[in-house]
Amino acid sequence: MPVEILEPGLASSIQDRGRPGYYNVGIPPSGAADLRAAAAANLLVGNPLDAAVIESPYMGPVLRFDEPTVVAVTGADMPVMLNGEPAPQWESFAVAAGDQLTFGFLRAGARIYIAVAGGFDVPVVLGSRSTYALGGFGGFQGRNLKKGDVVPVGRPSGGVPGQVVPETLRPVYSRDVELRVVLGLYDYRLTDAGRSCLLESEWTLTPVADRTGFRYSGPVLEWEERVQPFGAGSDPSNIVDAGYPVGSIQVPGGVEPIILHRDAVSGGGYAMVASVISADLNLVAQCSPGTRTRFVAVTLDEALRARADSADRELKLRQALGAAT
Amino acid sequence: MTQNIARRTGQSRYSWGGDEHLVVQFAEAMSLEVNFTAMAVSKILSEDRIPGIVDICPANASLLIRFDPDVVPPAELEATVRAAEEKVAGSPSRSVETRIFEVPVWYDDPFTNETGARFRDRHQRPEGNDLEFAAVENDLDSVQAFIDAHSGSPWITSMVGFVAGLPFLFQMVPQERQLELPKYLRPRTDTPALTVGHGGCFACIYSVRGAGGYQMFGVTPVPIFDPEQRLADFSEFMIFFRPGDIVKFRAVDQAEYEAIRAEVEAGTYRYRQRPVTFDLDRFLADPDGYNTELLEALYAS
Incomplete structure (x- = not known):
């Protein structure tokens, strides 16, 4: 049919x-x-x-x-x-x-x-x-x-x-969203001010928002000065090309962070500074351009608890709809 | 929050990409040694078939693992990966089983030249094409000298990714002889499929048409990504390149390019390829001598 x-x-x-x-x-x-x-x-x-x-x-x-x-x-x-x-x-x-x-x-x-x-x-x-x-x-x-x-x-x-x-x-969908992130990966490449700026600023989702990635506008993040390692490229936000986690946040040139989503490019040469936790990737998918967004740092343990809560909600949904569990 | 910030043990940095990814940075700079470590650790983890590990993605100087924390708790995963890393570090011989194959390239072809001309406003050098820029930047006196350097020694696949089946290739010569080039000032919105490109110290082959920032030198007539799996070399999988593959570029002219395209269209093309053991220490002791051996293995009848 x-x-x-x-x-x-x-x-x-x-x-x-x-x-x-x-x-x-x-x-x-x-x-x-x-x-x-x-x-x-x-x-x-x-x-x-x-x-x-x-x-x-x-x-x-x-x-x-x-x-x-x-x-x-x-x-x-x-x-x-x-x-x-x-x-x-x-x-x-x-x-x-x-x-x-x-x-x-x-x-x-x-x-x-x-x-x-x-x-x-x-x-x-x-x-x-x-x-x-x-x-x-x-x-x-x-x-x-x-x-x-x-x-x-x-x-x-x-x-x-x-x-x-x-x-x-x-x-319930809102135009003001908090996304929980685990800091890490290459976040040591940011200055302390750069890391604070990531977490304390309000970011606005741009129209560049699709299954590959979601790009946000906001302030410029500051990177540590250094002599770039061999093979990394000249911009301070460059790294030797590495694998990109789904949900990771990269900030090419220090401007407009991008959250990679489920059709992510699998790797590249931009430093990733945090990752949206798995429980919040569904929420990212329901954000439309203009959505005001804050990144809230959580620990790995908190991310795992959020994951368990999310699984619990799915179980409740299955029970409510009489599906086999 | 401190436990999320990258921890350093020895050379390597272990860090969590949310609750489903572990990233191990073996070093910040690219080198064949560190890439070998990434590949060797990946191989151990693949062979051990650890429940809960979803993807093992070796990269140039790092390793990305996607896992299911409901099956393997993060601490247990980290311990497993650290043990694999120690096993590689403590191993007396550093070698991997891999293969060598040939990729024909029509350098200075009309497809990449046309695309390069179309996006010249995004390039550092308004005059000439990317090959001429590459020769100048690498202090070589002609485009032919650059093509000879590019196709003269083998390259190792240090990573596969970005998009489906795209290889990053690292030239198997001492660092002072490696070809290095900046990317375009601003990325192009178009690159022909099967373009041989270069950015930083890496060559690549674009598996699909699309955006790109690498300098463009030519096109290969042979597919590297074949979702329909038409050719015999793709009968098992739609992607040809695997991390650790060793590649020899060979310059071909338009007539040979078209002859190979005809074989590809007819479904009869086969890659010239041979299995080889890559021994890192023997390579490091005598790169040119070792490369000669590799090429003899490839071209032995």
Whole structure:
């Protein structure tokens, strides 16, 4: 049972939980930028967590269904319409053959997730259905969705309308965000003033914000003076090219920090000074340009506790939606 | 908060990239010795198949490990990696099993020259092309002398990444003979796929078309990234380069470039490659003599 893409939105792509294990040759993990919202969408329609969904930033697509099925939309706050009539978010609903799903203007957050019972059935490449557009593989023909694409859907394993994510388990998106970071990596290259500036300043997300990275504007960070080591390049923010953790924050030239996200470039020659903790990467994915952001330093132990809390929320979500645990 | 700030033990610096990554900086400067350490530690960790380690990414002078802290606690992971590092440091012989292969290059080709001309306003030297700039910067008296230096000695793959399958290559000659060049003043928004580039002390081959800041010298007709896995050399994996691979560039003219392209299109092209053991100490004792041996192994029939 395929779904037809009548309009693709801005950069809609097929994503699942990602493609671990190939970062050593430059293939990023990919996967839904907001894994938690994608998981909720899948659970609502009775899919396993690793089923593929559509991720759409800022603007929804227009979809047409060829057969009756069950659909759910989660993530960013954006009006959902079925044949022009309001349909719910964070709740599964039935669609009939020929039905069209459309979306209104973004109200909060940045990315919506659309799950269909059975999941989008694109080929598995290196263990994942996620799109890696830069490498031209995965997802639907290795690229973002285009008008006229007909995306196959797998056989549903369940899925009923009227499943609801309880209010308490839904995120609330704000234009003022705190991101927890673990300092380290090459942060010794910053002066004390540079490190303080990173943590004490308000940063504003620029329009350069996509699955590869999120770039912020704000003050200039100061680096320690030094004679650069052999092979590192001449700018004080340069290092001998190294691997970039997903979530790491680099500051090329000391201006405009970049948080690498799930389609990260895997390495390069800019010093990384901190990393957003795994529990907050979903939140980064729901930030739109203009979002005011502060980086809050936490310890590794605190990051691990936040990770456990995040896992606990997912467990609660599974329980609330009656999924096997 | 102090426990997050990089700790130093001996030469190496261990630091956490959030709760899923460990970065080990073996040294701040690039050298073949430190790259060898990164590769050797990675190899031990790969062979030990430690549960909870998701990715082991050796880089030029460092190592990035992605892990699942729900399976392997950070302290346990750190102890494991430190033990691997000590094992490498204490090992009497420093050698790795790898392979050597040839990459044909059409230097001074129209594709990179056209792209270079289009982005000249981002370059340090308005006149000429990147090869002419490279010759001048390295005190060589002609472009041909630069091409001879570039294609005369082997290079080792010190890192694979940035984007899928892109190799960083470190020239296997003493530091004073290594070719060095600054990157473009501002990055280009376009680079032809399969461009042979150079930035700092590293060569690279662009696996896909896209942005880039390295100087551009030529193009290779052979694929290094083949998601459709058409060629026999890609039957097991879509990416050809692996960390530790040794590469010999060979200058080809337009006619040979086109002949190789035809073989690639027909699906019949095979890399010339041979397995070799790379012995770091023997290389360091006599780089030119050791390189001659490596090349003899590559070209032996």
